[in-house]
Structures are given as structure tokens and as C-alpha cells.
Amino acid sequence: MVHWSAEEKQLIASIWSKVNVEECGAEALARLLIVYPWTQRFFASFGNLSSPTAILGNPKVRAHGRKVLTSFGEAVKNLDNIKATYSKLSELHCEKLHVDPENFRLLGDILIIVLASHFARDFTPACQFAWQKLVNVVAHALARKYH
Amino acid sequence: MTLTQAEKAAVIAIWAKVATQADAIGAESLERLFCSYPQTKTYFPHFDLSQGSAQLRGHGSKVMNAIGEAVKHIDDIRGALAKLSELHAYILRVDPVNFKVSEHRNFQG
Numbered sequence: 645m646v647h648w649s650a651e652e653k654q655l656i657a658s659i660w661s662k663v664n665v666e667e668c669g670a671e672a673l674a675r676l677l678i679v680y681p682w683t684q685r686f687f688a689s690f691g692n693l694s695s696p697t698a699i700l701g702n703p704k705v706r707a708h709g710r711k712v713l714t715s716f717g718e719a720v721k722n723l724d725n726i727k728a729t730y731s732k733l734s735e736l737h738c739e740k741l742h743v744d745p746e747n748f749r750l751l752g753d754i755l756i757i758v759l760a761s762h763f764a765r766d767f768t769p770a771c772q773f774a775w776q777k778l779v780n781v782v783a784h785a786l787a788r789k790y791h
Numbered sequence: 792m793t794l795t796q797a798e799k800a801a802v803i804a805i806w807a808k809v810a811t812q813a814d815a816i817g818a819e820s821l822e823r824l825f826c827s828y829p830q831t832k833t834y835f836p837h838f839d840l841s842q843g844s845a846q847l848r849g850h851g852s853k854v855m856n857a858i859g860e861a862v863k864h865i866d867d868i869r870g871a872l873a874k875l876s877e878l879h880a881y882i883l884r885v886d887p888v889n890f891k892v893s894e895h896r897n898f899q900g
Contacts, residue, residue: 682884742833746886790829 646781648723652774659759659771660720669713670706672758674699676751683747712751719782726785734789745787752779799865806862813859817851818843834885 648656677684678696687693690704699705715733722729737743756775760767767775794802809816825832825840838846857875864871879885 680886682880682886685884738829738833742836744833744886744889745830746888750886787830790833 645724646726646777651770652777653723655768655771655774656720656723656778659763659767659775660717662763663713663759665713665717666706666710668755668758668762669709669711669716671700671709672751672755673709673712674702674705675754675758676747677705679754680750683750686741686743686747713755716755716782719778719785723778726781727788730782730785731789734786737786738790745783745790748783748786749780752783755779794865802862802865806859809855810859813855814848814852817853817855818848819851821847821851821854831889834883834889 674696677687677693677699684693687705687708690702690708692698692702693705718729719726737745756772756779759775760772763771822842825835832840838844838850840847857872861868861871879890
């Protein structure tokens with residue numbers, strides 16, 4: 645089980661309370677598709693992904709980004725039980741979606757960048773540490789049920 | 792990062808022996824890959840991955856042939872594998888983490 649200090653929990657909650665899930669989610673997913681273009685392989689049905697501008701403005705990307713970050717919120721709400729929280733989602737990503745778990749790490753790192761760019765100085769090194777730990781735990785939980 | 796002359800000679804000598812059992816080795820390598828690193832199976836949802844399957848054997852041969860090409864052009868491996876690199880990057884879109892020999896993150900509970 646992951647141990648969170650009181651300070652880490654507070655830093656995570658404090659940043660999360662100020663996150664616009666729709667905007668951050670959309671941006672994180674768009675950046676993933678732009679910066680690591682092979683990740684577009686999962687989104688053939690999303691329409692125009694032909695340029696960064698197209699990706700950033702794509703409504704399906706935005707909607708899906710929001711969905712993903714909303715789900716991320718479950719981890720924030722259940723810091724002491726992230727493994728169980730993502731058990732079913734892990735199975736889904738393996739058995740139905742066939743997503744390489746490396747993508748969870750990539751998206752986690754992208755989220756850190758999005759948070760840093762939104763919160764600037766407020767995203768202190770201590771904040772970054774706590775959030776890096778969180779995205780790593782989430783990625784691990786999502787990969788856990790792969791078989 | 793390049794191979795020394797001695798290293799190239801060693802590779803070529805070993806490969807000569809490997810090549811005689813290329814198909815079997817190729818199939819077994821893939822089996823072991825999927826067993827030890829199940830996340831690599833996500834790139835083959837369309838394959839029958841059971842032991843001895845025709846697809847596994849066929850794909851194993853393909854991979855071994857490609858390695859053989861690299862060995863044949865051991866002085867310019869980058870050039871020899873350029874087309875395959877493009878294929879994996881732009882068409883197959885395999886995450887490059889899967890090409891690393893070491894540093895594989897093992898997720899088993």
C-alpha cells in the first residue's frame with residue numbers, strides 16, 4: 645500500500661481543487677497526441693488529428709480528455725486505495741482497449757507539465773513531488789491487471 | 792554507439808548458428824516476450840498467441856529475418872533498419888519503450 649504523508653495529501657488536494665478538469669483534461673490528451681504522435685493509434689475514430697491545431701480544437705479529443713481526467717479524480721478522492729479504484733479500468737484497458745501501459749506513464753508526465761504550466765510558481769517542487777508520485781501510482785494501478 | 796570489429800565478428804559467428812534454427816528461435820522468443828511482458832500483447836489483439844500457432848511462427852520468422860538483415864549489414868545497422876523503423880513509428884505506432892533490451896518495467900502485482 646502506498647504511504648502518503650499529510651503534507652503530500654494536502655498538496656495534492658490543494659492543486660486538484662483548483663483544476664479545471666475540462667480544460668486540463670483536454671489539454672493533457674491533446675499534448676499526448678501531439679508530443680507522442682504514435683499514441684494517435686487509439687483514436688482513429690476521432691476525426692481530424694492532422695496538426696497540433698486540429699488536435700487542440702478537436703471536440704472528441706476535448707471530451708475524451710475530460711473523461712480521462714475526471715476518472716483521475718477518483719484517485720485523488722481515494723489516495724489510500726488507488727489499486728482497487730482502478731482494478732476494473734485496468735482490466736478494460738488490457739482486455740478491450742489493448743493499450744500499452746507505457747501510455748499511462750506518458751500521460752501522467754504530460755499532466756505534470758500541464759499543471760506546471762497552469763499553476764506556475766504555485767506548482768512548487770514539493771507539489772511536483774507529490775503529483776509525480778500520484779501519477780506513478782495511478783499508472784502502476786492501471787497496469788496491474790494486465791495479463 | 793557502435794560495435795567493435797571483434798564484437799561484429801562475434802555477432803556474425805553466433806548468427807550463423809542461430810540462423811539454422813531461426814524459425815524455432817523466433818517463435819520461442821515471441822512466446823517468451825508475451826509471457827514475461829504481457830503488456831506487449833496489446834499490439835497483437837488480432838493474433839492467435841497460443842503456443843505453436845501459425846501466426847506466432849510466421850511472425851517469429853519475420854522478426855528473425857529482419858535481424859538477419861541487420862547482421863548482414865552490420866556496418867550500417869541504422870540504414871538496414873531504416874524502413875522498419877519508419878514502419879514501426881508511423882504505421883504500427885509501437886511505443887519505443889518496447890525496443891529497449893533492458894529497463895523493461897515489469898508489472899506483476
